[in-house]
Each structure stands twice: as structure tokens, then as C-alpha cells.
Amino acid sequence: DGGITQSPKYLFRKEGQNVTLSCEQNLNHDAMYWYRQDPGQGLRLIYYSQIVNDFQKGDIAEGYSVSREKKESFPLTVTSAQKNPTAFYLCASSNNEAQYFGPGTRLLVL
């Protein structure tokens, strides 16, 4: 069953804690993306990677970090430097055309 998976579906973060959101795809797509969505808002780009071992900052990269060691995987770490992390996080992948999205991870702060 091909597609993009994100885990966990819900994630709780304590003050000062780093948390990592998982994104995996088996579509053999070269490019992967992370977006943040706040209530009633559109999607804002955090980071993207067009090829393994390479990634670029998006519009709101501060307080986040990523890695792209494998083509299939693009994990996002929300660091303690991100002061307002509560949001819906969406991962996507593409082969230069339409992006296909995962189901999202909702991050909440305790």
C-alpha cells in the first residue's frame, strides 16, 4: 500500500523538550517537505529536501531541524527554541509535480 505515513498522530511536548515527528514515504519521491498549519490558516513551509543528504530552510525554519539520511524518511525535530509549537504538522513528498500529503501530526504543549 503506497503512500506517506506520519507518526504519531498526536504528540505532547513538555516545556524545554525536543520532540521528533516521523515522516516516511514509499512512493520513491525525491523531494520531501514539512509544513505547519495553524487553525484557520494555510500551510507554511518549514523545511524541504530535494535529494538525500540535502535540505533547505523554508519560511519558518527557526526552532526546527531536519535530516534526510534516507530517501524514504524526513524526520522533523521541534526544538525547545520553538516557543509556539502547537500546530498541525504536515509532511509531503513529490517528484517535481504535485505534492502528496501524509495524514498529519498534531503537536500540543503540556
Next chain:
Amino acid sequence: GESVGLHLPTLSVQEGDNSIINCAYSNSASDYFIWYKQESGKGPQFIIDIRSNMDKRQGQRVTVLLNKTVKHLSLQIAATQPGDSAVYFCADGRGNTPLVFGKGTRLSVIA
């Protein structure tokens, strides 16, 4: 800078009527456009795309129209059903660069 925006934040349509959702873009270099549907609590779902060398493209119950002269595209949904209730996003793509998304239009279908 470039932007992709939607004319209306909300749209209410009677069940069975046709829906039209509009989108404007500002970058004349844009050559690829996509419409997504996002249901509450889920990731956006690809609906239909269109390249700048086309004016119209049809899918199942959906049609996308592109007017490059006024930098406008629209999504038409025929015979709107309750399951069509969602937020619809247009996005602008150019080659290998990340998509630029509008804020979305919330479509509500009245039974």
C-alpha cells in the same frame, strides 16, 4: 513577492448545485497549479492539476479553469454533495521549487 490567494474565505452551496471556488496568483512565471481538498483533521488531498499551456482540465465532477491573462484559476464542482464540504486550497508550482499555498476557502454544503 509572489502569492497565491483566494477570493473568499467561505462558500455555502445548496446540495446539488454547482460550486465555484476562485484563486488568484501574482507570478506570471507560474506554470503549474494544483487544487487540494482538506477535510477536518486530515492532510490535504490532491484533486486536480493544470499546466499553464492549458485553459481547462476536467476530472470526475471537477473542472479547473485557468485564465493566464488575469492570473486567475477556478475550481468548479458539479452537483455538490455533503462529502464535498472541506477547505479547498490552490497551490502554485514552478519546476522544482516548493509549492506556494493560498489560505483556503471553506466550502459548506447545505442539505
